[in-house]
Amino acid sequence: MAGQGFNRRAFLGAASATGITLAAGGTLTACGSGAKSGAGAAASAKLKLPAYVPANVPKPDLPGNAQGLDAGYLRYPKNLVKHSGPAPGDGEAITALTETFTTMPPAMRRNAYWQELNKRVGSEIRMTIVNGLGEESVYRSKFNALIAGGDLPDLMWFPPNQGLKNVPQLLEAKFHDLTEYLSGDAVKEYPNLANIPPYAWQTAVVNGRIAGYAVPYGRMGQVYVANEDFWKPVGGLQFDSAQDFFEKAKDLLDTKRKKWVLEPAYVNHLNQFAMWYGVQNGWQEKDGKLVNAFETDEFLAGLEFAVKCQKAGLFYPDPNLRTTLEKLGGGFLGLHVQSFPGFLNDSAMYDWPQKVVVPFAAEKGMQPTWGYGYGSVGFTAINNKVPKKRVKTLLKVLDFLSAPMGTETRLFLDNGLEGRHWDRSKDGDVVLNDKGNAEVLTTRQAINFFSNAPQSLYLPGKSEMTRGIHETEVELMKIAQANATIGYFSDTNASKGASSSAEFNEALKDIVAGRESIASFKKDVLPKWRRTAGDAMRSEYETAMAKGKKK
Numbered sequence: 211m212a213g214q215g216f217n218r219r220a221f222l223g224a225a226s227a228t229g230i231t232l233a234a235g236g237t238l239t240a241c242g243s244g245a246k247s248g249a250g251a252a253a254s255a256k257l258k259l260p261a262y263v264p265a266n267v268p269k270p271d272l273p274g275n276a277q278g279l280d281a282g283y284l285r286y287p288k289n290l291v292k293h294s295g296p297a298p299g300d301g302e303a304i305t306a307l308t309e310t311f312t313t314m315p316p317a318m319r320r321n322a323y324w325q326e327l328n329k330r331v332g333s334e335i336r337m338t339i340v341n342g343l344g345e346e347s348v349y350r351s352k353f354n355a356l357i358a359g360g361d362l363p364d365l366m367w368f369p370p371n372q373g374l375k376n377v378p379q380l381l382e383a384k385f386h387d388l389t390e391y392l393s394g395d396a397v398k399e400y401p402n403l404a405n406i407p408p409y410a411w412q413t414a415v416v417n418g419r420i421a422g423y424a425v426p427y428g429r430m431g432q433v434y435v436a437n438e439d440f441w442k443p444v445g446g447l448q449f450d451s452a453q454d455f456f457e458k459a460k461d462l463l464d465t466k467r468k469k470w471v472l473e474p475a476y477v478n479h480l481n482q483f484a485m486w487y488g489v490q491n492g493w494q495e496k497d498g499k500l501v502n503a504f505e506t507d508e509f510l511a512g513l514e515f516a517v518k519c520q521k522a523g524l525f526y527p528d529p530n531l532r533t534t535l536e537k538l539g540g541g542f543l544g545l546h547v548q549s550f551p552g553f554l555n556d557s558a559m560y561d562w563p564q565k566v567v568v569p570f571a572a573e574k575g576m577q578p579t580w581g582y583g584y585g586s587v588g589f590t591a592i593n594n595k596v597p598k599k600r601v602k603t604l605l606k607v608l609d610f611l612s613a614p615m616g617t618e619t620r621l622f623l624d625n626g627l628e629g630r631h632w633d634r635s636k637d638g639d640v641v642l643n644d645k646g647n648a649e650v651l652t653t654r655q656a657i658n659f660f661s662n663a664p665q666s667l668y669l670p671g672k673s674e675m676t677r678g679i680h681e682t683e684v685e686l687m688k689i690a691q692a693n694a695t696i697g698y699f700s701d702t703n704a705s706k707g708a709s710s711s712a713e714f715n716e717a718l719k720d721i722v723a724g725r726e727s728i729a730s731f732k733k734d735v736l737p738k739w740r741r742t743a744g745d746a747m748r749s750e751y752e753t754a755m756a757k758g759k760k761k
Contacts, residue, residue, distance in 0.1 A: 256418065257389065257393065257415060257418055257419065257420070258393045258394040259393070259394075259408050259411045259412065259415070259420075260392045260393065260394070260396075260397035260403065260404060260406070260408075260411050260420070261394055261395050261397055261398060261404055262276055262404065262405075262406075262407060262408050263398060263401065263404040263405065264276075264405060265401065265402065265405040265614045265616070265617075266291070266401075267287070267291055267614055267615065267616025267617060268287045268288065268289050268290070268291075268616045270282055270283055270287070270615075270616075270666070271283055271284040271285075272284070272667065272676070272677065272680040274664075274666065276407050276408065277407075277409075277429075277687065278407070278409065278428075278429030278430065278582065278585060278683075278687065278690075279680075279683055279684065279687060280428060280430070280664075280665050280666055280667045280680070280683060281615065281666045281667065282666065282667035282668070282676050282677070282679070282680040283615065283666065283667065283668040283676070284673035284676055284677065285637065285638050285639060285673065286621075286638060286639055286640045286668065286670070287615065287616050288638075290616060290617055290618045290621060291616060291617045291618065292617075292618050293330075293610070293613070293617070293618060293619050296332065297329075297330060297331055297332025297333075297610075298331060298332060298603065298606035298607045298609065298610045299331045299332030299333025299603065299606075299607055300332065300333060300600070300603045301332060301333060302333055302600075303333060303334045303335075303336050304331075304333045304334070304335050304336065304364050304365065304604065304607060305336045305337075305338070305363035305364045305365070306335065306336070306337050306338070306363050306364065306365040306366070306367070306590075306660055307337075307338045307340070307352070307353065307356065307363045307365070307366045307367055307660075308337055308338070308339055308340070308367050308656045308657070308659045308660045309339065309340045309341075309342050309349045309367065309369070309656070309659050310339050310340070310341055310342065310343075310652070310655045310656045310659070311341075311342050311343055311655065312343070312651070312652060312655050313652050314339060314341055314652065315339070315649065315652035315653035315656060316648065316649055316652070316653075318334075318336075321649050321653060322626075322627070322630060322631075322645075322649060323626045323627070323631060323646075323649040323650050323653055323654075324649070324653050326622075326626070326627060327622075327623075327653075327657075330610075330619075330622065331607055331610060331611075333607065335607075335657075337656055337657070338352075338363060339656045340352045347372075347373075349369065349372055350372045350373055350374060353366075353372075353374065357380065357384070362384060362593045362595065363593065364592065364593050364596050364604060365590050365591075365592060365593075365604065365608075365660055366385070366590065366591050366592075366593065367425070367588060367589075367590050367659055367660040368421075368422060368588045368589050368590070368591055369587065369588045369659075370413065370584065370586070370587065370588040373704075373708050374704075375704055375705060377416065377704070378416050378417045378699075381416055381417075381421045381422075381591060382417075384593065384594060385421070385422070385591040385592060385593060385594050386591070386592045386593075386594045386596065386598070386601055387419045387420070387421070388419075388420045388421070388422060388423070388592065388601075388605075389419045389420045391420075391601060391602065391605055392411075392420050392423075392605075393420060399602075399605075400605055400606065400608075400609035401609065402609045402610070402612040402613050402614060402663070403423065403605070403608065403609050403612060405612070405614055405663075405664060406424055406426050406612065406664060407426070407429070407585065407664060409429060409582075409584075409585040409692075409696075410424040410425075410426045410427070410429075410584075410585040410586040410664075411424045412424075412696055412697045413584050413585070413586045413588075413589065413696065413697070414586070414589035415697060416699070417699075421589060421591055422589030422590050422591035422592070423589055423590045423591075423605070423608050423661065424586045424589050425586055425587045425588055425589060425590060425658075425659065425660060425661065425662050426585065426586055426612075426662055426663065426664045426665065427551065427583070427584070427585060427586050427587045427662070427665065428550050428551045428554075428583070428585070428665035429582055429583055429584075429585035429665075430550030430551070430582075430583060430683060430686065431491075431549070431550060431580070431581045431582055431583035431690075432478075432481070432482075432547055432548065432549055432550070432581070432583075433547070433548060433549075433550050433553055433566045433567075433686070434482045434545060434546075434547060434566060434567040434569075435538075435545065435546055435547070435548045435553050435556075435564055435565070435566055435567075436544055436545050436564070436565050436566075436567055437538045437539070437541060437543070437544060437545075437562055437563065437564065438563040438564070438565045439541060439562070439563055440462065440538075440541055440543070440544040441458070441462070441544060443461070443462065444458040444461050444462060445458075447565060447567055449567075449570050450570075451570075451571065451572060451573055451574065452483070452486055452487075452515055452572035452573065456515075456518065456519065456522070459471040459472075459519070459522075459524050459544070460522055460524070462544060463522070463523060463524060465523065468542055469541070469542050469543075470523075470524065470525065470526040470527070470542070470543060470544075471519075471524040471525075471543070471544040471545060472519060472524050472525045472526065472543070472544065472545055472546075473525075473526055473531065473534045473538075473543055473545065473546040473547070474525050474526045474527070474528060474529045474530075474531050475546070475547060476516055476520070476525065476718065476719050476722035476723065477715045477718050477719060477722075478546075478547035479516055479519070479525075479545075479547065480512045480513050480515070480516035480718065480722065481512065481547070482512075482547060482567075482569070483511075483512035483515040483516055483519075483572075484503070484508055484509045484511065484512025484513075485512075485569040485578055485579050485580055485581070486512070486515075486569055486570060486571065486572035486576075486578050487507075487508040487511040487512055487515075487572045487573075487576060487578075488508050488572075488576055488577050488578060488579050489503050489506060489508035489509050489512060489579060490503050490506060490508070490579065490691060491503065491579065491581035491582065491691040491692060491693050492581070492693035492694070492695065493693055493694050493695045493747075493748075493751060494691075494693075494694050495694055495755075499748075499752070500694070500695070500748045500751055500752050500755075502744060502748070504714070504736060504739060504744070505736065505744075510731065510732070511572065513718065513721065513722070513728065513731060514728060515572070516722045517721065517722055517724070517728060520722050520723065520724065521724070526543060534546050535556065535560065538562065538564075539560055539561075539562040545567070549583070550583070551665065553566065553679075554665075554667070554669075554679070557669055557672070557675055557679065558669045558670070558672070565678070565682075566679075566682045566686075568580070568682060568685045568686060568689075569689060577689070578689055579689050579690075579691055580686050580689045580690050580691070581690070581691060581692075581693070582690050582691065582692045582693075584696065587659060587662075588659075590608065590660045590661065592604055608661050611623065611657065611661035611662070612661055612662065612663050613663060614663045614664060614666070615663065615666040615668065620663060621640070623654065623657075623663075624650075624654065625640050625642060625646060625650060626642075626645075626646050626649065626650040630645055630646075631643065631645050631646035631649060631650050632646050632650075635670065635671060637671065639670040639671050640670060641670050641671075667679055667680055694755075695751045695755070698751050698754040698755055699750075699754060700746075700747045700750040700751055700754075701750060702743055702746040702747045702750060703743070703747050703750075706742060706743040706746075707743060707747065710739055710742045710743035710744070711743075713738075713739075713742070714735065714739045717730075717731075717734075717735040717738075718731075718735070721735070
């Protein structure tokens, strides 16, 4: 896939805007989540987001759009757009803090891809790469240590879901305001940045200013992924209702052959079930008041259905299962929850037939829903110790690194050098070789966290799967909903959002597992969430949104 390269399941919450992220990840906060809500929202309402100008590249086989539908390529495009003009860099080294969730790349001196990248950029890119495969807090610790020491890199990636605090104050004190460079038509000086959709830029607005370069990511949120072969004995992945799903799942359960239907991630599944009942995406405004998905009857219905599935033994019995994809591929599991970009990565890597289950009505007359994600993995801010005259140079470098599918630059960024890192198949597809997997994939992931291109669909050698995924996106978007609070900020969400959601999810697990009753949800769990964070977030968001509407 062009513009991707993320493959850690624990980071998948970055694709979600629901506030009900994958249980393995943290709750995603709207980038800049420590903002003073009122002033920031009021100013943000007046801000012009960067103009959207789609890139002039070869027409994709399957069209995309500015709302989040990904362009698709059945074969690697021909007649690629060449980079024109000089290299964007100025010959001076560019330092950047970023993260990876895979093997660390070979050092620059032993990495032909990295060396060639530096040549094409015209400056040496010196990355400080934090490996987040261990603990969730590793990047935050490194980030905070750099802030405390005062010796900041030129480019600093602000992730959306790792609990950074006092973000607006930090941005004002330590980083350039990029509004004058990127707002409205100003962004057209950087054509690839203008190709980033507005929904991604919205997540880089803090207190009425464009705080950084929005790192684009697929807007498609979390999805229910099935092994199609697993479901063939009951007629495939067609369900008339939640009860129909339940009966077919029971028919497929075969513990003697060690076959279960659902991965043991209770919260992930109940979130999907709730969509069948029409649950809203995160916060939504109803009768002038913000309501969270947790507070709705639809969410409770999803919880009740999850309990029903657990009592029927549909979940894999070991809650610490570490081989979900292997068991799915082997036909020993039927369904798991994944981020959409993660699903794309898995589709490229594995040959077993993966398919997304588009939410269907739990009961006749109901309207199912599905939640958009944020469309970014945070933003990259520019250290204000960088001379103002050099800000444009760094933006030009980010523009280069954001080259979209259909350009020679993206072919190199995603795949490296032909003959050394990749080869063409007989069908003209671009396929990484062992050297490419060792150098390009590992280096590219670290780069893609602080600069990337909008997502596109391209699975080498799997044109029909690509077509099917594009058709699935079209169907998902028919019932998609965005979280109403994107672009608004809550101090409580920054300080307590992640911890309160983690506690909430643990309580949900206890209910699904049968350790607590369903009645405890309304009696204890939901009231506690409201007391510890929910009501304060609601008040702060409502204030911010009200002031924004007055402008």
